[in-house]
Amino acid sequence: MKRSAFSTALFLGLAACGGSDSAETEAPAATEAPAATEAPAAASGEMTMPSWYAMDGNNVTLDITAGSTDRGNYWNYNGSQFGEMTITVPVGANVTVNFSNNDPNMAHSLGISEGFETAPAMVDPVAVFDGAITSNPTSMTEGTMPGTSETISFVASEAGEYVMVCYVAGHAVSGMWVKFVVSADGEAGVTGAM
Template sequence: MRRVTLGRLAAGLLALGLVLLVAGAALGGNGVTRSPAWSNSGGWGSSGFMGPGMMGGGMLGNGSAMGQAMGSALAGRVGQPISQAEATALGSATPAGATVDQAAKRITFGSSDVRFAVLASPSDGPDLTFRIAGLTNPTIVVPRGATVTVELVNADPDMSHNWALVSGSGPLPYMSMMAGPAFAGASAAPLGDPTSAGLPSETLSFTASTAGTYTYLCQVPGHAEQGMYGTFEVTGS
């Protein structure tokens, strides 16, 4: 597992900010800069990121354009590049200590050390989905208190993606996708397009401290709505 340095994360977030400014300007508005929620948003995935200005600018329903702009702007800036072969292997590997039920599309972890890799939208799979242990958007089950380490790889040739865990389950209303992570640390910075150096990867980790049903999803606008999400269960009491 690799760690993304704070410096790299900061660089990525700065680049994202530039993208948002450019996107806002391109739409003929200044939705990002005028959003008062930005200053108290606490992160790119919170309400400030998708303030009313952005929503009113035609972004809703046009997530691909946003994701593509972010993908090219962030290319080579966030995460550590890995080879296509390594990414492919990560996408199909059965995580240590996990039981994979192919038919039920369910991955159950028995121990409190949970580690798995996530391929975002691999080009040889359904568009705008996650691949984990060879499955598309599987349900992931972990015991309460587990330390969860996720390696995210952007396998999409021309689109930015991230991975975050939020409260609640089922198809989510658009705005609720922009909620903060369910647990501290349970969200990744958006990754850019793969480059000649490889596919960008980053690692996040969090403690699944409260039992319940959660949703993992991509927070790039429009992506979860189009199917880039799955169920995450924390069992126990």
């Protein structure tokens, strides 16, 4: 209520000052305002299947890019940080992650580890599933280097709430992690993607 009253006031104010042109440009913004406030709640709960998530029978392929945007000094996975995105795969899925490093400056890594809500200063480079970790995951000189890629494959053999995380020192605690859920109910998709 407060917001729409404000929007209306803003709209009237601009209309009064700017004439018909600004009334036309401002009108959609005013009508979209309530929808925009509801969008995050809907987006966080709604499962989507982005272009980087492919499913073929029991096989899931995820194209994950470190530094797909420059957000957080490139320390992000497909633009997401701090657990704001959740990737869900069905239990038992054969998961392939095509991991690319688009950060021009820094090595990164990717693995599936035990879940957390707040990243610790150091995350042990131990994967919860065999093979679910890139090579030399803590190394700044031998990890997945800028401009390179690595593919890992694993079986998501046990349902649970995990994280997809970077093991280079300081990266997880700076936000380089997202949630990774293995669903006992066969759910597949992504919530909260950027």
